[in-house]
Amino acid sequence: MGSKRPASTWSDEILADFQALSEKSETPALSSVRDVLMEKLLDDEEAKLKHVVVLVLTNSSPDLSLQVDNLPESTAMTTITARLSEGDSIPKCEATLLYAPVSKAAQQAAKKQHKKTIKNKIKKFKKNHDAMGPEFYVVPDSELVDVFAAVPFGSPCPDGYVETKPTPDGQPTAHALLAVDCEMCKTTKGVELTRVSIVDEQHNVLLDEYVLPSNPIVDYCTPYSGISADTLEGCTNSLASIQARLLELIAAETILVGHSVENDLLALRLIHRRIIDTVLLYPHPKGPPFRSALRYLSSVYLKMEIQTGSDGHCSVEDATCTMKLTQLKIKKGPLFPDQAMDSQQRKLISELAHRKKSALIVDSAAACRNLAGSTAAAIPCTSPDHVFHHIRHQLTTGCPPTFTWGQALCPQDVAAVVRNISNDLPSQAMLLVVCCPPVDQLKALHKLRTTRGDPRCTLLWDKTQQDKLDAVAAATQRGRLLFVAKHG
Known part of the structure; x- marks a missing residue:
């Protein structure tokens, strides 16, 4: 179950569906959080959620405190524990939070439109060519x-x-x-x-x-x-x-x-x-x-x-x-x-662009290239402090992005980072902080399993090693999520 702090009605309502996820399941999937977030930001006009900041903090300690004091009166805060990935897979928050499966109806509509476009192209081509x-x-x-x-x-x-x-x-x-x-x-x-x-x-x-x-x-x-x-x-x-x-x-x-x-x-x-x-x-x-x-x-x-x-x-x-x-x-x-x-995916950045809404990626240079594409602004950063600084600066420019993505190593004082960003949030905005445990041990075990799965290897992958992998995966996939909603 998550913890909650009293605040204004609008802020409470924004966080209610996220809190409900932890009431239905002790550790809801991060993909469920993404679905609620995308619906509120893209499709639910009644929610009136105008700005979202997602901050992923990597290598966070399992004992990390998410208690944040001295937030503005117009804010609400809640925390939940979520499952960052499925099976024994390595968590990849950007892949989970920024991409979602397209609905079957939307896929069928897109497929129909694609066929129509191809047929028109074929028709035009055959006017000048005898055969395909x-x-x-x-x-x-x-x-x-x-x-x-x-x-x-x-x-x-x-x-x-x-x-x-x-x-x-x-x-x-x-x-x-x-x-x-x-x-x-x-x-x-x-x-x-x-x-x-x-x-x-x-x-x-x-x-x-x-x-x-x-x-x-x-x-x-x-x-x-x-x-x-x-x-x-x-x-x-x-x-x-x-x-x-x-x-x-x-x-x-x-x-x-x-x-x-x-x-x-x-x-x-x-x-x-x-x-x-x-x-x-x-x-x-x-x-x-x-x-x-x-x-x-x-x-x-x-x-x-x-x-x-x-x-x-x-x-x-x-x-x-x-x-x-x-x-x-x-x-x-x-x-x-x-x-x-x-296999069809709905990309949050692209969906925002289609709606004429702005997006900003504040991450490493490689992540900026991969995530921003040609539709989002990007600020490559080399340190956590740079990430936090640029997120805050962009929120206070007078024209904050509709969606901001940031990723950095977890700082010692998470509460201070959350407090500072929360103070800079514009009206009708939400901050989601995802605290991810270290993945190095899980990656090493995945690599070992791949090596020992090779028939040329004399050492085989056995049940003891799989049990260890399952235990490490369970711990690595246990993420802490903090939500802050701000009305005014």
């Missing part, structure tokens, strides 16, 4: 700059880049469809090409060469690239020599296929405008900026396991897989694959 084919999936010229923002498609061609040219009259017809994949390493000047592979529609390897970067290598990225110092010993290929060979293989009219092909074009310093990207053919269920891994797509749709070794990726294997995925899409049609209904 690879051309339908080529990224339109008008969208190249938006989809592949980092590639310099503007004219003229930048120094160091080469651009594919049309096949001259009288010359043999160019390849219609080619797949490319590159491996890179880190040098003193950034990421540079170390291997390039190209396969044709019959999965024949037309090019597979190692490339010696022009700058000193500082990290071979061997676990991913499969490249080492020994691999490049004696290599004489330069980027310029590889570019010359690319221009012999790839004409301007060739359709070039890749997975996150923007990275390959940048590594090759290649300007090519007829592109199919399997990231776009097989969109992630959560939508951008999420992208499905190539090995996942291969496993699910091709029933092929790739990138399974410990010695890095193989660019020939990846290029072949990309070509097969593209050919499968062309064969099955634009409506393939039919995304699983239960």
